Amino acid sequence: MAREQFQTLTEPMYYILLSLLSEVCGVDIMDRVHELSRGRVSVGPGTLYTLLDKFVKVGMIEETKMLGRKKHYVITKEGVQALKTEQERLCILLEDGQILKDYQGEAMAERESV
Amino acid sequence: MKEKDTRFGKRFGGNTRRMFFPSSPLEVLALEERFQQMSVEGYLVTGAFGAFYTFQKVAPKKRKFYVDYFYKASELDTNPAPSTKDYLGYVENTSWTHAFSKGKMQCFYTEDLEAPSIETEEVFRFQSLRKAALFQEVPMLLLGVLYALLWGQQLRTVMSSARLFARFMSSWLFLGFFFVALLFLLEGALGIYRILGFHIKNKRSFKTGEGMILCSPEEGKRFIRLRQYGKGFLGVPILWMFLSSMTNVVHVGYSVGMLLSLVILYVVFSKSSYATRKRNLFLLVMMSYLALLFSTNFMTSHQGVEVLPEGGKPLSLTEMGYPLEEGMDEFMALEKQKGFLASLDYYYHAFVFSEWPLDAALDDRLPFYEIGSFKPRMSFVGEQYVAMVLSEAQEVEPLHRRYPGLKELGYDGFVLQGGFMEIHGVLMEKGGSILLIRSHELFPEDQLLTLLMQESLD
Numbered sequence: 001m002a003r004e005q006f007q008t009l010t011e012p013m014y015y016i017l018l019s020l021l022s023e024v025c026g027v028d029i030m031d032r033v034h035e036l037s038r039g040r041v042s043v044g045p046g047t048l049y050t051l052l053d054k055f056v057k058v059g060m061i062e063e064t065k066m067l068g069r070k071k072h073y074v075i076t077k078e079g080v081q082a083l084k085t086e087q088e089r090l091c092i093l094l095e096d097g098q099i100l101k102d103y104q105g106e107a108m109a110e111r112e113s114v
Numbered sequence: 115m116k117e118k119d120t121r122f123g124k125r126f127g128g129n130t131r132r133m134f135f136p137s138s139p140l141e142v143l144a145l146e147e148r149f150q151q152m153s154v155e156g157y158l159v160t161g162a163f164g165a166f167y168t169f170q171k172v173a174p175k176k177r178k179f180y181v182d183y184f185y186k187a188s189e190l191d192t193n194p195a196p197s198t199k200d201y202l203g204y205v206e207n208t209s210w211t212h213a214f215s216k217g218k219m220q221c222f223y224t225e226d227l228e229a230p231s232i233e234t235e236e237v238f239r240f241q242s243l244r245k246a247a248l249f250q251e252v253p254m255l256l257l258g259v260l261y262a263l264l265w266g267q268q269l270r271t272v273m274s275s276a277r278l279f280a281r282f283m284s285s286w287l288f289l290g291f292f293f294v295a296l297l298f299l300l301e302g303a304l305g306i307y308r309i310l311g312f313h314i315k316n317k318r319s320f321k322t323g324e325g326m327i328l329c330s331p332e333e334g335k336r337f338i339r340l341r342q343y344g345k346g347f348l349g350v351p352i353l354w355m356f357l358s359s360m361t362n363v364v365h366v367g368y369s370v371g372m373l374l375s376l377v378i379l380y381v382v383f384s385k386s387s388y389a390t391r392k393r394n395l396f397l398l399v400m401m402s403y404l405a406l407l408f409s410t411n412f413m414t415s416h417q418g419v420e421v422l423p424e425g426g427k428p429l430s431l432t433e434m435g436y437p438l439e440e441g442m443d444e445f446m447a448l449e450k451q452k453g454f455l456a457s458l459d460y461y462y463h464a465f466v467f468s469e470w471p472l473d474a475a476l477d478d479r480l481p482f483y484e485i486g487s488f489k490p491r492m493s494f495v496g497e498q499y500v501a502m503v504l505s506e507a508q509e510v511e512p513l514h515r516r517y518p519g520l521k522e523l524g525y526d527g528f529v530l531q532g533g534f535m536e537i538h539g540v541l542m543e544k545g546g547s548i549l550l551i552r553s554h555e556l557f558p559e560d561q562l563l564t565l566l567m568q569e570s571l572d
Contacts, residue, residue, distance in 0.1 A: 026200070045205040070203070
Protein backbone atom coordinates (compact mmCIF):
# COMPACT_ATOMS: atom_id res chain seq x y z
CA MET A 1 0.00 0.00 0.00
CA ALA A 2 2.77 2.38 1.01
CA ARG A 3 4.75 1.49 -2.11
CA GLU A 4 1.74 2.26 -4.27
CA GLN A 5 1.67 5.66 -2.64
CA PHE A 6 5.20 6.34 -3.89
CA GLN A 7 4.69 5.17 -7.47
CA THR A 8 4.23 8.76 -8.43
CA LEU A 9 6.19 11.16 -6.29
CA THR A 10 4.85 14.53 -5.27
CA GLU A 11 7.22 17.50 -5.39
CA PRO A 12 8.10 17.39 -1.70
CA MET A 13 8.74 13.62 -1.92
CA TYR A 14 10.92 14.09 -4.99
CA TYR A 15 13.00 16.84 -3.46
CA ILE A 16 13.38 15.11 -0.11
CA LEU A 17 14.75 12.04 -1.88
CA LEU A 18 17.00 14.24 -3.99
CA SER A 19 18.36 15.96 -0.91
CA LEU A 20 19.15 12.59 0.61
CA LEU A 21 21.50 11.56 -2.21
CA SER A 22 24.16 12.49 0.28
CA GLU A 23 23.83 11.81 3.97
CA VAL A 24 22.07 14.63 5.74
CA CYS A 25 20.59 15.41 9.10
CA GLY A 26 16.79 15.31 9.20
CA VAL A 27 16.33 18.91 10.28
CA ASP A 28 18.60 20.16 7.48
CA ILE A 29 16.50 18.53 4.79
CA MET A 30 14.07 21.44 4.74
CA ASP A 31 16.91 23.83 3.86
CA ARG A 32 18.29 21.42 1.25
CA VAL A 33 14.89 21.13 -0.41
CA HIS A 34 14.61 24.91 -0.44
CA GLU A 35 18.06 25.20 -2.04
CA LEU A 36 17.55 22.44 -4.59
CA SER A 37 14.23 23.83 -5.72
CA ARG A 38 15.60 27.35 -5.69
CA GLY A 39 13.01 28.43 -3.18
CA ARG A 40 10.11 27.07 -5.18
CA VAL A 41 9.24 24.13 -2.93
CA SER A 42 9.09 24.27 0.83
CA VAL A 43 8.48 21.30 3.06
CA GLY A 44 6.83 21.85 6.41
CA PRO A 45 8.30 20.08 9.45
CA GLY A 46 5.17 17.99 9.93
CA THR A 47 5.22 16.82 6.33
CA LEU A 48 8.94 16.13 6.54
CA TYR A 49 8.57 14.01 9.65
CA THR A 50 5.69 12.02 8.15
CA LEU A 51 7.48 11.46 4.85
CA LEU A 52 10.79 10.46 6.42
CA ASP A 53 8.94 7.98 8.56
CA LYS A 54 7.14 6.53 5.53
CA PHE A 55 10.30 6.42 3.41
CA VAL A 56 12.13 4.53 6.15
CA LYS A 57 9.26 2.08 6.46
CA VAL A 58 9.27 1.21 2.75
CA GLY A 59 13.09 1.14 2.65
CA MET A 60 13.59 4.10 0.31
CA ILE A 61 15.88 5.79 2.83
CA GLU A 62 17.70 4.60 5.90
CA GLU A 63 18.83 6.05 9.15
CA THR A 64 22.62 6.24 9.31
CA LYS A 65 23.53 7.73 12.63
CA MET A 66 22.21 9.74 15.49
CA LEU A 67 24.15 12.67 16.86
CA GLY A 68 22.47 13.85 20.01
CA ARG A 69 18.82 14.10 19.04
CA LYS A 70 19.63 14.58 15.38
CA LYS A 71 19.00 11.67 13.09
CA HIS A 72 20.90 11.39 9.81
CA TYR A 73 19.47 9.74 6.74
CA VAL A 74 20.61 8.65 3.33
CA ILE A 75 18.84 7.33 0.29
CA THR A 76 18.88 3.57 -0.45
CA LYS A 77 19.00 1.73 -3.78
CA GLU A 78 15.25 1.50 -3.76
CA GLY A 79 14.99 5.21 -3.19
CA VAL A 80 17.33 5.91 -6.07
CA GLN A 81 15.27 3.60 -8.24
CA ALA A 82 12.10 5.46 -7.26
CA LEU A 83 13.78 8.75 -8.12
CA LYS A 84 14.94 7.42 -11.50
CA THR A 85 11.49 6.09 -12.29
CA GLU A 86 9.99 9.43 -11.40
CA GLN A 87 12.56 11.26 -13.47
CA GLU A 88 11.83 9.04 -16.46
CA ARG A 89 8.16 9.72 -16.02
CA LEU A 90 8.82 13.43 -15.91
CA CYS A 91 11.06 13.19 -19.00
CA ILE A 92 8.30 11.39 -20.88
CA LEU A 93 5.89 14.11 -19.83
CA LEU A 94 8.36 16.72 -21.03
CA GLU A 95 8.90 14.96 -24.37
CA ASP A 96 5.19 14.51 -24.90
CA GLY A 97 4.69 18.12 -24.14
CA GLN A 98 7.03 19.17 -26.96
CA ILE A 99 4.05 19.66 -29.26
CA LEU A 100 3.29 22.71 -27.18
CA LYS A 101 6.30 24.41 -28.82
CA ASP A 102 4.67 24.18 -32.23
CA TYR A 103 1.35 25.31 -30.96
CA GLN A 104 0.66 28.74 -32.34
CA GLY A 105 -2.77 29.15 -30.88
CA GLU A 106 -4.63 29.48 -34.23
CA ALA A 107 -7.32 27.05 -33.20
CA MET A 108 -7.94 28.95 -30.00
CA ALA A 109 -8.06 32.28 -31.83
CA GLU A 110 -10.53 30.81 -34.29
CA ARG A 111 -12.76 29.51 -31.49
CA GLU A 112 -12.65 32.86 -29.72
CA SER A 113 -13.62 34.70 -32.90
CA VAL A 114 -16.61 32.33 -33.35
CA MET B 115 7.31 41.24 28.69
CA LYS B 116 9.59 38.97 30.68
CA GLU B 117 9.43 35.34 29.72
CA LYS B 118 9.90 32.75 32.45
CA ASP B 119 10.16 28.99 32.18
CA THR B 120 8.30 27.22 34.92
CA ARG B 121 7.60 23.54 35.43
CA PHE B 122 4.11 24.15 34.08
CA GLY B 123 5.33 25.82 30.91
CA LYS B 124 6.09 29.33 29.80
CA ARG B 125 4.79 32.23 31.86
CA PHE B 126 4.87 35.77 30.65
CA GLY B 127 3.75 37.50 33.78
CA GLY B 128 1.00 37.25 36.34
CA ASN B 129 -1.94 37.68 34.02
CA THR B 130 -3.50 34.39 33.14
CA ARG B 131 -6.77 33.82 31.34
CA ARG B 132 -8.64 30.62 30.75
CA MET B 133 -11.01 29.90 27.94
CA PHE B 134 -13.48 27.08 27.62
CA PHE B 135 -13.72 26.00 24.04
CA PRO B 136 -14.89 22.48 23.26
CA SER B 137 -14.15 21.59 19.68
CA SER B 138 -13.68 18.51 17.59
CA PRO B 139 -10.41 17.60 15.83
CA LEU B 140 -12.22 18.24 12.55
CA GLU B 141 -12.36 21.93 13.35
CA VAL B 142 -8.79 22.75 14.19
CA LEU B 143 -9.21 25.87 12.08
CA ALA B 144 -11.77 27.13 14.60
CA LEU B 145 -9.28 26.56 17.39
CA GLU B 146 -6.47 28.25 15.48
CA GLU B 147 -8.69 31.24 14.75
CA ARG B 148 -9.71 31.54 18.40
CA PHE B 149 -6.05 31.45 19.43
CA GLN B 150 -5.30 34.13 16.89
CA GLN B 151 -8.12 36.33 18.16
CA MET B 152 -6.79 35.97 21.69
CA SER B 153 -3.27 36.77 20.52
CA VAL B 154 -4.52 39.98 18.91
CA GLU B 155 -6.13 40.81 22.26
CA GLY B 156 -2.78 40.21 23.97
CA TYR B 157 -3.11 36.65 25.24
CA LEU B 158 -1.00 33.74 24.08
CA VAL B 159 -2.13 30.18 24.57
CA THR B 160 0.28 28.25 26.78
CA GLY B 161 -1.56 25.16 27.90
CA ALA B 162 -4.70 23.10 27.85
CA PHE B 163 -6.65 20.86 30.12
CA GLY B 164 -9.61 19.13 28.53
CA ALA B 165 -11.50 21.86 26.72
CA PHE B 166 -9.97 24.58 28.92
CA TYR B 167 -7.13 26.59 27.40
CA THR B 168 -4.74 28.73 29.40
CA PHE B 169 -3.52 32.05 28.06
CA GLN B 170 -0.79 34.34 29.32
CA LYS B 171 -0.68 38.05 28.78
CA VAL B 172 1.75 39.09 26.06
CA ALA B 173 2.17 42.06 23.77
CA PRO B 174 -0.89 42.14 21.47
CA LYS B 175 0.14 40.87 18.09
CA LYS B 176 -1.30 38.90 15.26
CA ARG B 177 0.30 35.48 15.37
CA LYS B 178 -0.27 32.47 13.23
CA PHE B 179 -1.28 29.25 15.00
CA TYR B 180 -1.20 25.66 13.95
CA VAL B 181 -2.86 22.73 15.72
CA ASP B 182 -1.66 19.29 14.80
CA TYR B 183 -2.30 15.75 16.03
CA PHE B 184 0.88 13.76 16.42
CA TYR B 185 0.05 10.11 16.74
CA LYS B 186 3.19 8.89 18.37
CA ALA B 187 2.53 11.13 21.34
CA SER B 188 0.41 9.70 24.11
CA GLU B 189 -1.83 11.07 26.83
CA LEU B 190 0.24 8.99 29.24
CA ASP B 191 3.61 10.55 28.36
CA THR B 192 4.85 12.48 31.35
CA ASN B 193 7.79 13.62 29.25
CA PRO B 194 7.77 13.75 25.48
CA ALA B 195 8.65 10.39 23.93
CA PRO B 196 11.76 10.30 21.66
CA SER B 197 9.58 10.34 18.54
CA THR B 198 7.72 13.39 19.84
CA LYS B 199 11.04 15.07 20.58
CA ASP B 200 12.14 14.32 17.00
CA TYR B 201 8.98 15.83 15.64
CA LEU B 202 9.25 18.90 17.85
CA GLY B 203 12.92 19.16 16.84
CA TYR B 204 11.94 19.50 13.19
CA VAL B 205 9.46 22.22 14.09
CA GLU B 206 11.91 24.12 16.28
CA ASN B 207 14.22 24.34 13.30
CA THR B 208 11.70 26.60 11.59
CA SER B 209 10.12 29.88 12.64
CA TRP B 210 7.40 27.97 14.51
CA THR B 211 7.42 27.80 18.32
CA HIS B 212 5.84 25.03 20.30
CA ALA B 213 3.05 26.50 22.44
CA PHE B 214 1.77 23.41 24.24
CA SER B 215 0.99 19.71 23.95
CA LYS B 216 -2.19 18.04 25.13
CA GLY B 217 -1.92 14.33 24.57
CA LYS B 218 -1.64 13.94 20.84
CA MET B 219 -2.60 17.53 20.19
CA GLN B 220 0.34 19.81 19.47
CA CYS B 221 -0.05 23.56 19.15
CA PHE B 222 2.49 25.87 17.53
CA TYR B 223 2.63 29.55 16.76
CA THR B 224 4.77 31.89 14.73
CA GLU B 225 4.98 35.63 14.40
CA ASP B 226 5.90 35.27 10.73
CA LEU B 227 2.48 35.31 9.11
CA GLU B 228 4.00 34.22 5.80
CA ALA B 229 5.73 31.17 7.28
CA PRO B 230 4.98 27.95 5.40
CA SER B 231 2.55 25.66 7.15
CA ILE B 232 3.82 22.86 9.36
CA GLU B 233 2.03 20.38 7.16
CA THR B 234 2.67 21.41 3.56
CA GLU B 235 0.98 18.28 2.24
CA GLU B 236 -2.69 18.76 3.09
CA VAL B 237 -3.48 15.11 2.59
CA PHE B 238 -1.33 14.20 5.61
CA ARG B 239 -3.21 16.70 7.73
CA PHE B 240 -6.48 15.31 6.48
CA GLN B 241 -5.37 11.80 7.44
CA SER B 242 -4.20 12.78 10.90
CA LEU B 243 -7.38 14.76 11.66
CA ARG B 244 -9.57 11.94 10.45
CA LYS B 245 -7.68 9.56 12.69
CA ALA B 246 -7.95 11.95 15.65
CA ALA B 247 -11.69 12.30 15.13
CA LEU B 248 -12.08 8.53 14.90
CA PHE B 249 -10.15 8.09 18.14
CA GLN B 250 -12.60 10.47 19.75
CA GLU B 251 -15.82 9.11 18.26
CA VAL B 252 -15.33 5.36 18.11
CA PRO B 253 -15.18 4.84 21.90
CA MET B 254 -18.38 6.90 22.20
CA LEU B 255 -20.08 4.74 19.61
CA LEU B 256 -18.91 1.53 21.26
CA LEU B 257 -20.15 2.77 24.61
CA GLY B 258 -23.47 3.68 23.02
CA VAL B 259 -23.80 0.25 21.43
CA LEU B 260 -22.96 -1.42 24.72
CA TYR B 261 -25.56 0.62 26.58
CA ALA B 262 -28.11 0.04 23.87
CA LEU B 263 -27.52 -3.72 23.94
CA LEU B 264 -27.92 -3.86 27.69
CA TRP B 265 -31.05 -1.76 27.66
CA GLY B 266 -32.34 -3.49 24.57
CA GLN B 267 -32.22 -6.74 26.49
CA GLN B 268 -34.07 -5.11 29.33
CA LEU B 269 -36.60 -3.60 26.98
CA ARG B 270 -37.24 -6.96 25.40
CA THR B 271 -38.19 -8.36 28.78
CA VAL B 272 -40.31 -5.33 29.51
CA MET B 273 -42.17 -5.55 26.22
CA SER B 274 -43.01 -9.17 26.84
CA SER B 275 -45.80 -8.25 29.20
CA ALA B 276 -48.23 -5.36 29.29
CA ARG B 277 -47.91 -5.20 33.04
CA LEU B 278 -44.12 -4.95 32.92
CA PHE B 279 -44.39 -2.41 30.17
CA ALA B 280 -46.69 -0.27 32.28
CA ARG B 281 -44.24 -0.51 35.12
CA PHE B 282 -41.39 0.42 32.80
CA MET B 283 -43.29 3.45 31.59
CA SER B 284 -44.10 4.42 35.13
CA SER B 285 -40.48 4.57 36.27
CA TRP B 286 -38.73 7.81 35.40
CA LEU B 287 -35.42 6.32 36.53
CA PHE B 288 -35.82 3.41 34.18
CA LEU B 289 -36.95 5.61 31.33
CA GLY B 290 -34.22 8.13 32.09
CA PHE B 291 -31.49 5.51 31.78
CA PHE B 292 -33.07 4.24 28.64
CA PHE B 293 -32.91 7.70 27.09
CA VAL B 294 -29.33 8.16 28.19
CA ALA B 295 -28.46 4.92 26.40
CA LEU B 296 -30.33 6.13 23.35
CA LEU B 297 -28.53 9.48 23.44
CA PHE B 298 -25.16 7.77 23.71
CA LEU B 299 -25.96 5.63 20.71
CA LEU B 300 -27.24 8.53 18.64
CA GLU B 301 -24.27 10.67 19.61
CA GLY B 302 -21.84 7.94 18.57
CA ALA B 303 -23.67 7.34 15.31
CA LEU B 304 -23.74 11.06 14.55
CA GLY B 305 -20.02 11.28 15.27
CA ILE B 306 -19.26 8.55 12.78
CA TYR B 307 -21.61 10.17 10.28
CA ARG B 308 -19.69 13.44 10.65
CA ILE B 309 -16.36 11.73 10.08
CA LEU B 310 -17.78 9.97 7.06
CA GLY B 311 -18.98 13.31 5.70
CA PHE B 312 -15.55 14.82 6.33
CA HIS B 313 -13.90 11.88 4.60
CA ILE B 314 -16.13 11.94 1.51
CA LYS B 315 -16.06 15.73 1.13
CA ASN B 316 -12.30 15.85 1.35
CA LYS B 317 -11.69 12.88 -0.92
CA ARG B 318 -13.81 14.65 -3.50
CA SER B 319 -12.14 18.00 -3.00
CA PHE B 320 -8.64 16.46 -3.22
CA LYS B 321 -9.65 14.92 -6.52
CA THR B 322 -10.85 18.23 -7.90
CA GLY B 323 -7.75 19.93 -6.48
CA GLU B 324 -9.71 22.22 -4.16
CA GLY B 325 -7.72 21.25 -1.08
CA MET B 326 -8.91 20.31 2.36
CA ILE B 327 -12.32 21.34 3.70
CA LEU B 328 -12.39 22.04 7.42
CA CYS B 329 -15.01 23.51 9.69
CA SER B 330 -14.43 27.06 10.72
CA PRO B 331 -16.21 29.30 13.23
CA GLU B 332 -16.49 31.94 10.56
CA GLU B 333 -19.90 30.76 9.55
CA GLY B 334 -21.36 34.09 10.56
CA LYS B 335 -25.06 34.42 11.13
CA ARG B 336 -25.78 30.73 11.44
CA PHE B 337 -23.42 30.65 14.42
CA ILE B 338 -25.28 33.46 16.19
CA ARG B 339 -28.67 32.04 15.33
CA LEU B 340 -27.74 28.72 16.90
CA ARG B 341 -26.79 30.53 20.06
CA GLN B 342 -30.16 32.26 20.17
CA TYR B 343 -31.97 29.00 19.64
CA GLY B 344 -29.95 27.58 22.48
CA LYS B 345 -31.14 30.32 24.81
CA GLY B 346 -34.74 29.69 23.81
CA PHE B 347 -34.41 25.99 24.35
CA LEU B 348 -33.00 26.58 27.78
CA GLY B 349 -35.53 29.22 28.78
CA VAL B 350 -38.64 27.09 28.44
CA PRO B 351 -37.56 24.20 30.68
CA ILE B 352 -36.06 26.60 33.22
CA LEU B 353 -39.37 28.43 33.54
CA TRP B 354 -41.21 25.15 33.71
CA MET B 355 -38.84 23.82 36.34
CA PHE B 356 -39.34 26.94 38.40
CA LEU B 357 -43.08 26.53 38.26
CA SER B 358 -42.88 22.86 39.08
CA SER B 359 -40.64 23.52 42.06
CA MET B 360 -43.24 25.96 43.32
CA THR B 361 -45.94 23.33 43.22
CA ASN B 362 -44.14 20.63 45.07
CA VAL B 363 -41.29 21.07 47.50
CA VAL B 364 -40.37 17.39 47.34
CA HIS B 365 -39.36 17.78 43.74
CA VAL B 366 -37.22 20.84 44.16
CA GLY B 367 -34.15 18.58 44.33
CA TYR B 368 -34.97 16.91 41.05
CA SER B 369 -35.75 20.21 39.44
CA VAL B 370 -32.53 21.81 40.63
CA GLY B 371 -30.51 18.83 39.43
CA MET B 372 -32.10 18.91 36.02
CA LEU B 373 -31.74 22.67 35.88
CA LEU B 374 -28.05 22.49 36.71
CA SER B 375 -27.42 19.90 34.04
CA LEU B 376 -29.23 22.09 31.54
CA VAL B 377 -27.18 25.13 32.52
CA ILE B 378 -23.94 23.13 32.19
CA LEU B 379 -25.06 21.86 28.82
CA TYR B 380 -25.92 25.39 27.77
CA VAL B 381 -22.52 26.73 28.83
CA VAL B 382 -20.85 23.97 26.84
CA PHE B 383 -23.17 24.79 23.97
CA SER B 384 -22.61 28.53 23.96
CA LYS B 385 -18.85 28.33 24.31
CA SER B 386 -18.10 25.63 21.82
CA SER B 387 -17.06 25.83 18.23
CA TYR B 388 -19.54 25.86 15.40
CA ALA B 389 -19.62 22.14 14.62
CA THR B 390 -19.51 21.13 18.28
CA ARG B 391 -22.31 23.59 18.92
CA LYS B 392 -24.46 21.99 16.26
CA ARG B 393 -23.82 18.68 17.89
CA ASN B 394 -24.61 19.99 21.36
CA LEU B 395 -27.80 21.57 20.08
CA PHE B 396 -29.11 18.08 19.59
CA LEU B 397 -28.22 17.18 23.17
CA LEU B 398 -29.69 20.42 24.47
CA VAL B 399 -32.97 19.82 22.69
CA MET B 400 -33.16 16.27 24.00
CA MET B 401 -32.30 17.32 27.55
CA SER B 402 -34.81 20.17 27.44
CA TYR B 403 -37.46 17.79 26.27
CA LEU B 404 -36.68 15.32 29.04
CA ALA B 405 -36.64 18.15 31.56
CA LEU B 406 -40.03 19.25 30.37
CA LEU B 407 -41.38 15.75 30.70
CA PHE B 408 -40.06 15.31 34.20
CA SER B 409 -41.34 18.65 35.32
CA THR B 410 -44.71 18.04 33.68
CA ASN B 411 -44.97 14.94 35.75
CA PHE B 412 -43.96 16.79 38.90
CA MET B 413 -46.57 19.40 38.13
CA THR B 414 -49.34 16.91 37.77
CA SER B 415 -48.56 14.19 40.27
CA HIS B 416 -50.21 14.35 43.64
CA GLN B 417 -53.00 16.46 42.31
CA GLY B 418 -56.52 15.25 42.12
CA VAL B 419 -57.83 15.78 38.66
CA GLU B 420 -61.14 14.65 37.49
CA VAL B 421 -62.75 14.69 34.14
CA LEU B 422 -66.27 13.68 33.64
CA PRO B 423 -68.22 12.05 30.90
CA GLU B 424 -70.01 14.25 28.48
CA GLY B 425 -72.90 15.79 30.30
CA GLY B 426 -71.46 15.09 33.74
CA LYS B 427 -70.79 17.75 36.30
CA PRO B 428 -67.13 18.16 37.31
CA LEU B 429 -66.24 17.35 40.83
CA SER B 430 -62.66 17.98 41.75
CA LEU B 431 -61.25 16.57 44.95
CA THR B 432 -58.53 19.14 45.23
CA GLU B 433 -60.90 22.00 44.57
CA MET B 434 -63.07 20.65 47.32
CA GLY B 435 -60.09 20.55 49.65
CA TYR B 436 -59.50 16.82 49.59
CA PRO B 437 -55.92 16.02 48.78
CA LEU B 438 -55.72 12.52 47.51
CA GLU B 439 -53.64 10.99 50.23
CA GLU B 440 -55.17 12.89 53.08
CA GLY B 441 -58.66 13.40 54.35
CA MET B 442 -59.69 9.93 53.33
CA ASP B 443 -62.32 9.65 56.05
CA GLU B 444 -64.01 12.84 55.00
CA PHE B 445 -63.81 11.73 51.45
CA MET B 446 -65.46 8.47 52.21
CA ALA B 447 -68.12 10.25 54.25
CA LEU B 448 -68.80 12.38 51.24
CA GLU B 449 -69.08 9.34 49.09
CA LYS B 450 -71.53 7.76 51.48
CA GLN B 451 -73.58 10.91 51.56
CA LYS B 452 -73.68 10.98 47.81
CA GLY B 453 -74.21 7.29 47.56
CA PHE B 454 -71.42 6.11 45.42
CA LEU B 455 -67.88 4.81 45.65
CA ALA B 456 -68.34 4.20 49.33
CA SER B 457 -66.97 0.71 49.13
CA LEU B 458 -63.56 1.77 47.98
CA ASP B 459 -60.85 1.27 50.50
CA TYR B 460 -57.83 3.28 51.61
CA TYR B 461 -55.38 1.57 49.31
CA TYR B 462 -56.77 3.38 46.34
CA HIS B 463 -54.86 6.53 46.01
CA ALA B 464 -56.88 8.22 43.38
CA PHE B 465 -60.28 8.13 41.90
CA VAL B 466 -62.33 9.52 39.17
CA PHE B 467 -65.95 9.54 39.67
CA SER B 468 -68.99 11.16 38.36
CA GLU B 469 -71.73 12.76 40.33
CA TRP B 470 -74.15 10.22 39.10
CA PRO B 471 -74.78 7.60 41.74
CA LEU B 472 -73.71 4.19 40.74
CA ASP B 473 -76.09 1.35 40.46
CA ALA B 474 -75.31 -1.37 42.89
CA ALA B 475 -74.80 -3.84 40.09
CA LEU B 476 -71.92 -3.11 37.84
CA ASP B 477 -72.01 -4.53 34.43
CA ASP B 478 -70.25 -7.85 34.66
CA ARG B 479 -69.46 -7.88 30.97
CA LEU B 480 -66.57 -5.60 31.59
CA PRO B 481 -65.81 -5.30 35.24
CA PHE B 482 -62.14 -4.60 34.73
CA TYR B 483 -60.52 -3.10 31.80
CA GLU B 484 -56.94 -4.21 31.88
CA ILE B 485 -54.28 -1.74 31.02
CA GLY B 486 -52.87 -4.06 28.41
CA SER B 487 -56.03 -3.66 26.37
CA PHE B 488 -55.49 0.07 26.06
CA LYS B 489 -52.67 -0.46 23.61
CA PRO B 490 -50.62 2.25 25.25
CA ARG B 491 -48.58 4.14 22.76
CA MET B 492 -44.98 4.98 23.54
CA SER B 493 -44.94 8.33 25.16
CA PHE B 494 -42.27 10.38 26.85
CA VAL B 495 -44.78 11.95 29.11
CA GLY B 496 -43.87 11.78 32.71
CA GLU B 497 -42.75 8.93 34.79
CA GLN B 498 -45.92 7.00 34.51
CA TYR B 499 -48.33 5.64 32.07
CA VAL B 500 -50.90 7.17 34.32
CA ALA B 501 -49.51 10.61 33.63
CA MET B 502 -49.94 10.02 29.95
CA VAL B 503 -53.55 9.17 30.39
CA LEU B 504 -53.96 12.15 32.64
CA SER B 505 -52.58 14.58 30.15
CA GLU B 506 -55.05 13.32 27.61
CA ALA B 507 -57.85 13.44 30.09
CA GLN B 508 -56.99 17.00 30.89
CA GLU B 509 -57.90 17.84 27.37
CA VAL B 510 -61.34 16.54 28.27
CA GLU B 511 -61.25 13.67 25.92
CA PRO B 512 -63.78 10.98 26.60
CA LEU B 513 -62.33 7.55 27.05
CA HIS B 514 -64.53 6.05 24.38
CA ARG B 515 -63.10 8.38 21.77
CA ARG B 516 -59.67 7.02 22.47
CA TYR B 517 -60.82 3.48 23.01
CA PRO B 518 -63.80 3.14 20.67
CA GLY B 519 -64.67 -0.37 21.80
CA LEU B 520 -65.97 0.99 25.06
CA LYS B 521 -68.65 3.09 23.48
CA GLU B 522 -70.04 0.12 21.64
CA LEU B 523 -70.36 -1.66 24.94
CA GLY B 524 -72.26 1.29 26.28
CA TYR B 525 -69.48 2.61 28.50
CA ASP B 526 -68.47 6.13 28.91
CA GLY B 527 -65.54 6.95 31.01
CA PHE B 528 -62.74 9.15 32.06
CA VAL B 529 -59.50 8.83 33.71
CA LEU B 530 -57.45 10.13 36.47
CA GLN B 531 -53.95 9.86 37.79
CA GLY B 532 -52.09 9.36 40.97
CA GLY B 533 -48.56 9.59 42.30
CA PHE B 534 -46.22 6.67 41.91
CA MET B 535 -48.87 4.27 40.84
CA GLU B 536 -50.07 2.35 37.90
CA ILE B 537 -53.48 1.85 36.45
CA HIS B 538 -54.86 -1.38 37.66
CA GLY B 539 -58.19 -1.51 36.06
CA VAL B 540 -61.12 0.57 35.07
CA LEU B 541 -64.51 0.00 36.53
CA MET B 542 -67.17 1.14 34.19
CA GLU B 543 -70.71 2.08 34.67
CA LYS B 544 -73.14 3.32 32.14
CA GLY B 545 -73.24 7.07 32.34
CA GLY B 546 -70.48 7.27 34.89
CA SER B 547 -66.97 6.08 35.30
CA ILE B 548 -64.45 5.07 37.84
CA LEU B 549 -60.82 4.54 37.31
CA LEU B 550 -59.11 2.66 40.03
CA ILE B 551 -55.47 3.24 40.59
CA ARG B 552 -53.50 1.39 43.13
CA SER B 553 -50.02 1.56 44.57
CA HIS B 554 -47.45 -1.00 43.60
CA GLU B 555 -47.07 -4.19 45.53
CA LEU B 556 -49.84 -3.60 48.04
CA PHE B 557 -51.82 -6.57 46.93
CA PRO B 558 -51.10 -9.39 44.58
CA GLU B 559 -53.01 -8.82 41.40
CA ASP B 560 -55.37 -11.76 41.72
CA GLN B 561 -56.26 -10.92 45.28
CA LEU B 562 -56.95 -7.32 44.34
CA LEU B 563 -59.15 -8.30 41.45
CA THR B 564 -61.22 -10.48 43.72
CA LEU B 565 -61.45 -7.69 46.23
CA LEU B 566 -62.55 -5.22 43.65
CA MET B 567 -65.10 -7.58 42.22
CA GLN B 568 -66.56 -8.32 45.61
CA GLU B 569 -66.63 -4.70 46.65
CA SER B 570 -68.18 -3.62 43.42
CA LEU B 571 -70.87 -6.24 43.64
CA ASP B 572 -71.52 -5.41 47.29
